[in-house]
Amino acid sequence: MNAVVETENRPYEGNFLREVEREVEGGDWVKMCMQCGVCAGSCPFGPHWEHTPQKIFMMIRAGKRQEVLASDAMWMCTSCYNCVVRCPRKLPITTIMHGLASYSNRLGLAPKMQPTRDFSLQFFNNFKRTGRVNELKLTIGLYFKDGLVAGIKKGWEMRHVALSLLKAGRLNPFELFGGHKCKDQKGIEAMFAKVDEIEAAEKAGK
Numbered sequence: 001m002n003a004v005v006e007t008e009n010r011p012y013e014g015n016f017l018r019e020v021e022r023e024v025e026g027g028d029w030v031k032m033c034m035q036c037g038v039c040a041g042s043c044p045f046g047p048h049w050e051h052t053p054q055k056i057f058m059m060i061r062a063g064k065r066q067e068v069l070a071s072d073a074m075w076m077c078t079s080c081y082n083c084v085v086r087c088p089r090k091l092p093i094t095t096i097m098h099g100l101a102s103y104s105n106r107l108g109l110a111p112k113m114q115p116t117r118d119f120s121l122q123f124f125n126n127f128k129r130t131g132r133v134n135e136l137k138l139t140i141g142l143y144f145k146d147g148l149v150a151g152i153k154k155g156w157e158m159r160h161v162a163l164s165l166l167k168a169g170r171l172n173p174f175e176l177f178g179g180h181k182c183k184d185q186k187g188i189e190a191m192f193a194k195v196d197e198i199e200a201a202e203k204a205g206k
Contacts, residue, residue: 016065022203025099026092033057039083039093045076053083053093056100069109074101075116118145130181131188136171137179 020027033054040052051059051073059068077097084093101117104110110117122141127133143158144151155162165171172179182188 014061014063016063016068017061019065020060020100020103024096024103026095027099029091029096030057030060032089032091034089036088038086038088039091042082042086044080044082045078049073049076053097056097066109068100069104069107070111071104072111072114074098074104075111075114075120077101118142128188128192130179131185132179132181134175134179135165136173136175139171140176 017030020030035054035058037052037054039054040046040049043049043052046052050071051068053073056068056071056073074097077094079094079098081094084091087093101110101120105117105121119142122138122145123133126138126141140151143154162171166173
């Protein structure tokens with residue numbers, strides 16, 4: 001425990017930077033950040049970030065592992081790419097932020113009650129099953145993740161939206177029993193397997 005505290009209090013610690021370079025997509029670009037702050041000034045959520053991107057990058061270089069991986073910051077990124085377009089060094093900031101979010105979630109360090117995290121996981125798991133999003137199952141998963149009572153309450157609050165979606169043909173109650181899906185299910189499985197293969201190869205090459 002004392003060793004961990006000592007490491008976290010050092011002014012500079014390269015171990016976490018090397019971990020990010022090895023485990024996070026785009027992580028090998030973090031050391032290129034020159035701390036100009038253009039990314040923070042370009043972000044629509046700039047005033048609401050717990051830690052702006054350039055601060056996250058400096059914290060990584062300073063070895064603030066727990067603070068970074070347990071932060072809410074990475075989950076605030078909306079993929080607008082303003083930061084990437086305006087970055088003087090063309091860092092893939094959006095890729096890095098999403099990569100950090102994914103890595104923190106794999107390690108179990110991501111904030112548990114973070115709504116973007118909840119939606120991202122629900123959306124990906126929903127999509128991965130059939131290659132297409134089942135809107136009804138996605139909605140039910142989000143509404144009832146906190147329990148039966150919370151789900152019923154949320155559903156009742158959104159009943160007018162649900163009715164409009166039903167009228168527009170965007171919500172089909174029968175989707176609960178199956179739903180639309182891509183025809184080439186084996187192709188979908190092969191695609192995800194290939195992604196895993198590429199990521200494993202990239203990690204092995206680092």
